[in-house]
Amino acid sequence: MAARKISSSGRPATTALRTRLLPTTVVGSYPVPEWLERLKTDFYQRRISAQHLNEIHEVAIKAALKDQELTGLDIVSDGELRRDNDIDYLLTRIPGIDIPHRAKTDYYDYYDAALPRPLPEPEGVGLGLAADFAFTREQTERPIKFSFTGPFSLSRRIRNAGYADSADLVRALARWLNAEAHALAAAGADLLQIDEPFLAGYPEAVDLAIEAVNIVTEGVGASWALHVCYGNRYSRPLWEGHYDFLFPAVLDARIDQLVLEFARKGPGDLRLFRQHAWDRRVGLGVIDVKSADVESADLVAARIRRALEFVPADRLVINPDCGLRHLPAEVARAKLRAMVAGAAQVRQEQRSGESPDRVASAPADPSSAGANGSAAAAGQAGLRPLGNKEGASR
Numbered sequence: 001m002a003a004r005k006i007s008s009s010g011r012p013a014t015t016a017l018r019t020r021l022l023p024t025t026v027v028g029s030y031p032v033p034e035w036l037e038r039l040k041t042d043f044y045q046r047r048i049s050a051q052h053l054n055e056i057h058e059v060a061i062k063a064a065l066k067d068q069e070l071t072g073l074d075i076v077s078d079g080e081l082r083r084d085n086d087i088d089y090l091l092t093r094i095p096g097i098d099i100p101h102r103a104k105t106d107y108y109d110y111y112d113a114a115l116p117r118p119l120p121e122p123e124g125v126g127l128g129l130a131a132d133f134a135f136t137r138e139q140t141e142r143p144i145k146f147s148f149t150g151p152f153s154l155s156r157r158i159r160n161a162g163y164a165d166s167a168d169l170v171r172a173l174a175r176w177l178n179a180e181a182h183a184l185a186a187a188g189a190d191l192l193q194i195d196e197p198f199l200a201g202y203p204e205a206v207d208l209a210i211e212a213v214n215i216v217t218e219g220v221g222a223s224w225a226l227h228v229c230y231g232n233r234y235s236r237p238l239w240e241g242h243y244d245f246l247f248p249a250v251l252d253a254r255i256d257q258l259v260l261e262f263a264r265k266g267p268g269d270l271r272l273f274r275q276h277a278w279d280r281r282v283g284l285g286v287i288d289v290k291s292a293d294v295e296s297a298d299l300v301a302a303r304i305r306r307a308l309e310f311v312p313a314d315r316l317v318i319n320p321d322c323g324l325r326h327l328p329a330e331v332a333r334a335k336l337r338a339m340v341a342g343a344a345q346v347r348q349e350q351r352s353g354e355s356p357d358r359v360a361s362a363p364a365d366p367s368s369a370g371a372n373g374s375a376a377a378a379g380q381a382g383l384r385p386l387g388n389k390e391g392a393s394r
Contacts, residue, residue: 300342
């Protein structure tokens with residue numbers, strides 16, 4: 001299915017995608033400072049009020065936006081800094097989902113959520129994402145990507161007693177997200193992204209997940225991206241494998257861009273875009289977010305050039321593999337600067353008509369060793385180890 005035609009008039013993110021060669025952006029999340037982690041946990045232990053926490057979130061979002069602007073990114077995000085993890089922020093706002101115990105030992109923990117009966121239809125009840133976008137829009141003149149977790153992944157964290165068929169829960173969640181997407185578009189959001197971090201662990205459910213994606217995007221006047229990764233909890237993948245499972249089902253998705261990880265996993269799955277004649281944009285992961293080793297601009301450029309063998313430059317969007325939440329802020333900034341510089345190298349080559357043969361001189365890419373490339377890179381001198389947040393602060 002071809003990409004949908006979206007008017008770019010008055011829509012900065014859509015315009016950036018259409019007019020900027022190799023635009024740079026993030027996937028969604030941004031590093032959470034230790035002071036914010038402590039204050040989030042204080043809230044769940046009833047040491048600070050919700051109003052105080054909201055003010056703190058606004059300060060953190062402003063700082064994250066300025067960071068992204070200074071690295072030179074073309075399209076920015078709010079860093080998902082209001083969200084404790086990829087699930088709870090939405091589940092707590094959907095009527096009918098039962099979360100009896102709201103206190104947490106650590107803010108990043110998941111709630112124990114249950115559904116005792118079918119969800120009500122989303123009539124006149126918003127989830128608050130449009131207000132989040134509106135705040136972000138007031139803080140920056142850069143185009144904005146706004147992301148949220150998709151219905152399939154949300155369903156994996158709900159104990160379902162409301163539907164005999166779990167697929168009906170996924171569809172019901174998709175209807176709620178569709179209603180919120182309409183509100184986001186009305187607020188001016190023109191680049192929306194659905195994140196499905198759990199899908200790689202359930203490849204047999206890809207048809208259902210794509211059906212639900214199409215429910216979410218139905219009738220919403222925005223450019224849509226779908227991000228599928230292999231998990232990024234505590235800077236570790238939850239699964240390993242290849243993206244073959246997405247095809248051919250994802251060809252029926254009513255989306256404009258597919259955002260995948262390639263820096264950590266290597267370029268092997270790039271072949272799928274040619275094999276299945278993918279004719280829409282690709283969000284190319286060129287930064288390994290599970291390693292604190294900072295890529296060089298030359299390495300980023302080499303990864304982009306490799307992708308150009310399979311996807312034309314005017315359909316590539318340059319981004320990290322996944323969210324930056326677990327990286328130290330100074331490492332994330334350095335990685336983004338390298339990403340912007342590497343994209344600029346290739347952009348200049350494309351505009352000048354250069355076609356340098358750099359295969360022999362290209363820097364060694366640890367991802368070329370396969371899924372364990374990042375582990376091999378971890379032994380290199382100068383690597384700053386990521387902290388393990390399980391049971392202790394980063």
